[in-house]
Amino acid sequence: MSEVKRLPAAEPHLPMMMGMVFARVRERLAAEAPELRPSQLRVLEWLPPEGLTITELAECAEMSTQGCGQFVRQLDALGMVEVAVAAHDARARRVRITDRGRAALARSAEVLxxxxxxxxxxxxxxxxxxxxxxxxxxxxxxxxxxxxxxxxGSARGSVRPSG
Known part of the structure; x- marks a missing residue:
């Protein structure tokens, strides 16, 4: 079976072209740096060495706190981050990247x-x-x-940790 080169019927708009580029990036990351999905990478790459609370991380990554918390739980289960009670507020959780997370980020950065x-x-x-x-x-x-x-990556976010 031959490979079909598909082109859109309408003139490609920017979101369509960006989606095509992202699909290529996702494929390459999956093949060469499979330990992180792009959605997990999106969260992990915002973490400075001192860490952030889940709320701060969600704001940086422009996602809901609940959604960010789900990604943090996944990353914690993979050993990419560690989660601890924040010093300034016992209700808040501070997320810090681990050595394994830094290694995964480095591999992903090489692919990118x-x-x-x-x-x-x-x-x-x-x-x-x-x-x-x-x-x-x-x-x-x-x-x-x-x-x-x-x-x-440590200077990218406009939100900095409190306390």
């Missing part, structure tokens, strides 16, 4: 870097650099260039 390199090869390094700058400007509302180069 390889995707960047492949796309830069496909369209040319200068066009890809401009694409990333424009995308960062649109996505981050002008905070773009400095955030795109940020590799550690």
């Amino acid at each position: 870097r390889a995707c960047d390199e492949a796309w830069a090869d496909q369209v040319g390094p200068e066009r890809y650099r401009v694409f990333r700058e424009v995308l960062a400007e649109v996505a981050l509302g002008g905070a773009g260039e400095s955030a795109v180069g940020e590799q550690s």
